[in-house]
Amino acid sequence: MPNATDGPVPIPEKPEFILDKERFEEDSLRLEVDSENSPVEAVRLVVPVTDDPSLIAITFRFWIISFFFCVMGAVIEQYYYYRSTTGTFSIFFVSLASYALGKGMAKVLPSRKVTLAGYTMSLNPGPFNIKEHAMIGISVSTAASAAYATHILSATDLYLNYRVDALGALLLIITTQSVGYGMAGMLRRYLVYPAEMVWWSNLVQVVLYNALHNTYEFRMRRMVRGWSYMKFFWVVCCTIFVYEFIPQLLAPVLVYFDWICWFNPFNKDFWAIFSSISGGGVLSLSFDWTSIGGSTLYLPLSAQLCTYAGMVLNYWILLPIMWLTNTLGTKTYGRPLTTRLFFDNGTRFDIKTALNPDYTLDETKYNAGPPANMTPLYAIVFMTLRLGNGLADMQGSFISLTGCVVHVICFHGKAILKIFRQVMSDDSEDIHTKMMKVYPEVPQLWYAAFYVIMTGLAILTCEVYQLQLPWWGLLLALFIGWVLTLPIGVMYAITGYGPGLNVITELICGYVLPGRPIANMTFKCYGYMAMHQCLNLVSDLKLGHYMKIPPRSMFISQFWGTIVGSCFNYMTMTLIINSQRNALNGTTPDPNNLWTGQRIESFWGSGLIYGALGPARIFAWDGKYGFVFFGFLIGAIVPVIQWCLSKRFPSVQWSKFNVSILASGMTAFPNGYSVGTTGLIIVCLVFQYYIFRYHKNWWKKYTFILSSALDTGAAFTGLVIFLFLGGGISSKLAVTVPSWWGDHVAEDGTNDPYLAVNRCGAANSKWTGGT
Template structure:
């Protein structure tokens, strides 16, 4: 018998090791393939959202409570501060993410590991390395707090216009209930609007990439950008370049924001001004070189969504408006600017509803009926028409094209074998009981009714319940549309009209009904989007509940405190009694909210939209919006090879009513941007698109936001009027020593400053 030599034994051993290694590699490959097969059915989600999770990472840490509270206070105060300023500003969530990352890492390195107790709850001051989950949860809490409470409009309007301040307790309950009703709804609807894979919530994908890039997670370590850069190096280089560039349009050369180049041919022609000025007209073929006018969302929102939106804008503002204007249909030229929400008499004189008000802020019908009726510009009337088309179209489009998918995906999200991989990963965490959200919602309803009666807000209990029903009916289709397409209509117009018919002559009730009906859906949408972000980042549901509620409480409290401080110190300026010598403070926002309440609550939609009047046609928008999706759905059954569902009348109509007050400078550049990104790059360079587009979008938006903050605080007088720095007059920042743009109307070099038109008038 042959014996094995040492060399044979060694060779056999080496081959055995190779075999075992190959077997291990095959097993690992099988696991990867199995996970890939289970990955999301949405291509963009597969590209950027990791399917791994580490349930051991601590979330509700001491660092979370400290940093989320600090930045929630700052965000709430800054956004409320901007509410009363002439120049707008934003509290960028990317700034919050960057700042909390640096501070979180520093706290992890320096804090002791001892424990502290708060209300009997003990936690470690330093729970280890700063991790991605607690970081994301901080951002969610801060984003909840940094959205200024819509109820502030009611409080500021009554305080400044009626000289009546709702007591502090009633004000705080009003803020709390308007914010938290949507919160309760979000919790109860999450199985429909969060768990299914089809509910993408597109804006969250940018955040997912941003958090993973900052924390250099395993999935992102192997990804290298141009020149071998890491994701964060690429982010900082692009962000820095945009930060420097944005000083040009935001400060040095404001004409670059409104480059109405066709208007320069005949700048003092009335027709050219109306059709080519982007400040208050159609802005046909106008160009904006300001990234704030474009926005990163144009780079990643679905192509079909943007084609519908911008197609609607082109149809409405580049085609319909010129036809109405040049033919003076419905007195378009007589009423002055093509895009304005103001009311007029038929001869073009401005109508002031306050001239016909009684002391209790109801309409004096005798005085009003004795004179000529109020009228509105054709485009403003069409804005209502298109809003109704959008709302009805949203409901029927979702019902016919996505209803079965939503139902099937909901069934799949609650335990079937085909459920989304991210939903399956979340099953390791204790769920937030549905009953908790339901009880929370009932408590908020009771508090809301108590507030309406106790503080005389003119809204009866049955009116409030109708507002709640409206919110429930519209939230599912609208939020589903936003989750699937990235965009959806609001309820502000329909709520004003319903209350105007239901409770005529009650402007305060109109404001309250609008806030509960519109904001409940709006707040629910924001919270659902955050819940989806937590879903992608694998944050425990109960931690999400606490973080969102904490952000709501802190944000509402400091919104209110900031409002009171500003009104107390600048009341005469904000209510119009005096003119602000610095030009920095304004009460336009609460004045606009109050004016809308007077028009719909006091004057009433019955007068404006009667069947005998000029604007009775607006209600046919409901019929048009309801019918078109049904026709398209029927065509999809007859001709299944054509993607009829991509044509969304709700989005087209939203685009057609996108600029009711002007500022149309972004249409052309947005079309160019999304065609390059979503058509060319996504179709022909998909790997490049998957790798770069979301982090590129975040970097560009962050750089532009940082520039706006620096300009506002240190160059525009935000911190102190003494820090206001005026740029010398030059061709891209033209102004006279008197502080105007004479002989032009505005920086866009279009329109006659003194109204002396050379041609184009009637």
């Protein structure tokens, strides 16, 4: 008992049993959330389990800001398609810039309402919120690409002098970009709702949006020295922004750091093996962050190692062997990596000499001369594939396609069936799927009607505009997309990698419609883009799922971005071809090496191989390149062997080895070069092996925000150089870097005494060694 002299006993504000009850309820709620949360650790770490349904996603600010950045993204991406230096319109730049614009508009716009077409909205509904911000990014990501259909339009214009008129071109672009919508709507139950379908690249954007808007989960986190998430982001972003001016502008030798070439720069064999621009890039380094990319920090270790193993196998082992032994005449064609076709003596083959007036192959003219050949390493591209850590990079071929399907069946078949059953019964939903049920879904009828309309317009386009593709051929292309999209989507959602359908579609069309290069390119475009755009849209739907954006708003934003992007893709393509025709078709090389038709030439080369000449002729079993068909067998058998070994030796994680992903590393060319392979491997091992295994708490805390900051800063540097220092806005602003060791350029433009900044190759092809 307390003594009276001790004074009055303080009465607690709340009885102890009430405090215990509240703590118990909080703990129970947290346990309930944890039990329903995503089973994927990375998702649990970065995706908040909160939502505010009162936030408006489609606002006046959304329409204005998204239109501005959709136009900018479509123009810049189409511009880079014709440039010798690659570049991308960073979605991280859009996120930062749109955030600043949105905040500014929220301060200055009046709150009065306007009515347009019967729809009323406020000019300023309140503070710029996270949902409309994410919606802007989603619409821009849909628009900011060089539409695949522009490859067809560019190739026919430059190489056949056949230009489709504006209406036909726009219909071709819009239908190829939109036909995947119906598929996305049907497959969202299997590729969006299940927690196991992660779609890894979205996690970085979730971190960035929440950090910018300082949501509760991110406001409570503290980084090094007590910094907030945003302070850490800006410090890293600004640091890499300043640094990137060195490799991207002042010293491009750091981009292609082919140090072994320096021991013998005038030896042609060294050039072919160690140059990362024209050769294998063996042991090449790159100190340019854009050649590494933030996804290297967080994509699954096994998937990345499979990719790099393929790169080492093809470029560090097969290429040197084939070049030094002159296998299949590798040296005859001048360089190991090129997409051009040649005669046996190494002179270039021109298809126009063997075409009829309707652009079909004239068998008599072609058979009158020697047969056309491709370089052996280009043939390997068709046997394997090129994959990317982004959907825009996906391409596919024989090993990858069968390898992907069989691997998914063997190692994920039971899980997929389980997911299907769960989806049908609505059991075992994670908390994000349950939270999204508060919003009305997009009816399947919307997606089905949209798919039917776009298919009808696609048939009309093919029939009216001399694309050589009959209506049944178009339906066959779309059917192929339907059949293969689900297994490829599962693989991409889980691993971050997945094959495309471009090569398998052109192979099928080559047998079904031989001698028609335009039909082959069109068939490939519709078959490939049906799958590719479907997965792009599904990926964005998953981002909307993580951000708790109403599905109907998502549908509107995606279609809005597609329409705006298609129109400005076409306008940009037309302006550039009109002004740079001779540089793009190779008639007159660009003296400054700024414009190139390499990507168009690669696309056109495939059209010639599969469309004009046909796979039955080029890949005949008794010919030089019949070996490529063994890719189907390899891709089908290897996963089955792995599955059998997993039953015999269950302690080994056989599913981590994916032959489809391994084949991806074997074809960094033709859409790029094998730049900085060594650096990729080092960064991957440091983050995904050492730090993830031995400093996991650090990895959890810093990886995604670090990846976002590095990619954003590097993208900002490229954009500043492109718009200002490179003369993108005006030639008067262009800055010429003085010639020095890091960017040595001779007065005659030959880069003497070396061919390029990687110091690997003799000027004017005057070699002193090698053959």
